[in-house]
Amino acid sequence: MDDTDRHLLSLLQANARESAALLARKLGVARTTVVARIARLERDGVIAGYGVRLGQRLEHAAVRAYCGLSVAPKMGSAIVRALERLPEVEELCAVSGQYDYMVFLRCETNEQLDALLDRIGLIEGIQHTHTSVVLSRKVDRRTAVAPPPAA
Structure with missing residues (x-):
């Protein structure tokens, strides 16, 4: 995992429903890069699932x-x-x-x-x-x- 992965994880923890396009803009990378990184993090077990945090x-x-x-x-x-x-x-x-x-x-x-x-x-x-x-x-x-x- 690199700094981009860690930043992506923190963004997903704050809002797992954020669009890949918006995540890409926040990270300064291509949308396809975000989609590929999320898929890899899921496959590697770094992301185990998505849930609801109370407001x-x-x-x-x-x-x-x-x-x-x-x-x-x-x-x-x-x-x-x-x-x-x-x-x-x-x-x-x-x-x-x-x-x-x-x-x-x-x-x-x-x-x-x-x-x-x-x-x-x-x-x-x-x-x-x-x-x-x-x-x-x-x-x-x-x-x-x-x-x-x-x-």
Whole structure:
């Protein structure tokens, strides 16, 4: 991957529906070059798919939280399956340290988060949870970044 690929990826992360022609203008390359690069990045597994990012209105209205989970031995697979069924679970990671898993949760209200945490706590095999509510996001590198100035 070169700088053009990285810049293309940042543009696609900001708006995956951007036309190849507009991407080409922003990158200063031919439209066919953009199409070929996207195809190669998909084929090489660098681009695994396309999704929807929530807009600021919905993002700022959400109650987000990180929840650390300590689980009983040999219960990880069942717990992962149970958490996969909860639409409020946005991300689940196995981690090292004090907890076995970290879950990123997104709810519409504090009451919904409270009820969700009760449901999570009742999942068989979860021994302990610790939740931190997100107050604000200070850095978000998932948005498009302008390319460095040309030398």
